[in-house]
Amino acid sequence: MKNKVKQILTQVTDPEIPVLSLDDLGVIRNIEVNDNEIIVTITPTYSGCPAMEVMEQDIIDVLKKEGRRVGLPTKVTVITQLSPAWTTDWITEKGKKALFEYGIMPPSKKGEIICPQCKSKNVELLSQFGSTACKALYKCKECLEPFDYFKCH
Amino acid sequence: MSAEYNYVLNLADNTLILGQRLSEWCGVGPFLEEDLALTNTALDIIGQAKMLLEFAAELKDSDDSADDLAFMRDQHEFKNVILVEQPNGDYSQTLLRQYFMDVYHLHLYTALSNSKNEQLAGIAAKSLKEVNYHLERSDLWIKRMAHGTEESFNRLQASLDKLWHYHHELFEESDELTELVEQGIAADPKQLKELWESEVNGLLSSTPLKIPQTGWKATGGRVGNHSEYLGLMLCEMQFLQRAYPNCEW
Numbered sequence: 047m048k049n050k051v052k053q054i055l056t057q058v059t060d061p062e063i064p065v066l067s068l069d070d071l072g073v074i075r076n077i078e079v080n081d082n083e084i085i086v087t088i089t090p091t092y093s094g095c096p097a098m099e100v101m102e103q104d105i106i107d108v109l110k111k112e113g114r115r116v117g118l119p120t121k122v123t124v125i126t127q128l129s130p131a132w133t134t135d136w137i138t139e140k141g142k143k144a145l146f147e148y149g150i151m152p153p154s155k156k157g158e159i160i161c162p163q164c165k166s167k168n169v170e171l172l173s174q175f176g177s178t179a180c181k182a183l184y185k186c187k188e189c190l191e192p193f194d195y196f197k198c199h
Numbered sequence: 200m201s202a203e204y205n206y207v208l209n210l211a212d213n214t215l216i217l218g219q220r221l222s223e224w225c226g227v228g229p230f231l232e233e234d235l236a237l238t239n240t241a242l243d244i245i246g247q248a249k250m251l252l253e254f255a256a257e258l259k260d261s262d263d264s265a266d267d268l269a270f271m272r273d274q275h276e277f278k279n280v281i282l283v284e285q286p287n288g289d290y291s292q293t294l295l296r297q298y299f300m301d302v303y304h305l306h307l308y309t310a311l312s313n314s315k316n317e318q319l320a321g322i323a324a325k326s327l328k329e330v331n332y333h334l335e336r337s338d339l340w341i342k343r344m345a346h347g348t349e350e351s352f353n354r355l356q357a358s359l360d361k362l363w364h365y366h367h368e369l370f371e372e373s374d375e376l377t378e379l380v381e382q383g384i385a386a387d388p389k390q391l392k393e394l395w396e397s398e399v400n401g402l403l404s405s406t407p408l409k410i411p412q413t414g415w416k417a418t419g420g421r422v423g424n425h426s427e428y429l430g431l432m433l434c435e436m437q438f439l440q441r442a443y444p445n446c447e448w
Binding site: 090095096128129130131132173176177178197199 | 232235236239240242243244245246247249250317318320321322324325326327328329332335336
């Protein structure tokens with residue numbers, strides 16, 4: 047049953063970064079299925095991130111819609127768990143690769159930031175904050191393209 | 200109301216009012232990158248306020264939700280320190296207030312990460328990651344303005360003269376708070392004050408800025424006695440819920 051839920055949840059993506067599934071983002075902490083209810087526990091990325099509410103609703107919608115077909119309970123509850131706090135270390139390798147191909151430099155603990163367009167290391171920070179709270183804005187000095195960097199968190 | 204509720208409400212109101220003030224810069228920041236940075240910082244801080252207010256609502260013996268606490272309380276029921284309700288002023292004033300609060304939140308959340316109250320510890324650990332990043336930025340801006348042009352220095356000095364006297368309130372003590380500290384729930388204000396002063400004085404003394412010595416200290420916010428600015432801000436922040444109670448997006 048849990049695997050069925052997990053399988054269905056691969057369809058839910060981050061509304062701001064559609065190439066990243068919730069599983070790849072590392073926000074799903076636990077899945078519980080009993081006779082009449084599915085309980086999904088997630089952890090927020092950033093405390094004020096408006097995408098979290100959308101993700102919660104998407105989880106409920108997709109499980110209600112798809113779950114019925116494979117005999118899962120139709121009652122779905124999403125619980126938010128704060129502790130332990132989410133970290134970008136939980137983004138999967140597959141997720142990091144998808145980010146890079148999408149044009150967002152994934153978090154790098156070594157601080158090795160590479161331009162996702164031309165792969166140059168000759169880059170500079172434009173702004174500590176980018177289009178969302180989780181990203182910073184960089185510019186490549188080789189191809190001159192700006193790009194987002196998913197900050198280590 | 201329980202001591203725990205009062206404590207959490209003070210922390211919640213500090214973040215809510217600061218977040219609301221910061222969000223006033225949205226769309227009118229001095230340049231695009233700063234506009235984005237301040238708005239994102241405001242978003243993080245309002246997110247922290249949401250977690251804290253939800254916890255406060257749980258602790259309160261009533262049906263009030265986090266939204267009720269934010270939008271249906273009157274001025275005298277807010278427990279934030281007077282510093283956070285001060286107007287944004289010029290950019291140096293906004294960033295100096297932010298720097299004061301970032302240093303405070305860094306040490307507060309570090310201490311609370313070990314609170315015996317698990318929920319508070321969880322909120323603190325989560326918020327701490329965000330505050331680290333905020334402080335990196337506000338710290339840099341204070342240095343930049345202090346060592347910048349004559350204009351930026353003079354403006355920052357004027358902001359320091361204006362805001363310095365408000366920071367004392369962050370470390371006020373009370374019997375109720377002492378008890379929570381002894382129980383391992385709250386952060387010790389004496390320790391916080393020491394850490395805050397050593398960090399802030401360290402940065403300020405590395406610049407030509409002068410700390411004003413008038414001895415005056417703001418007080419009263421934590422018991423609901425606010426400056427005239429809070430009421431005006433609440434008029435705007437609470438308008439929708441007051442005009443259309445229970446209205447939702």
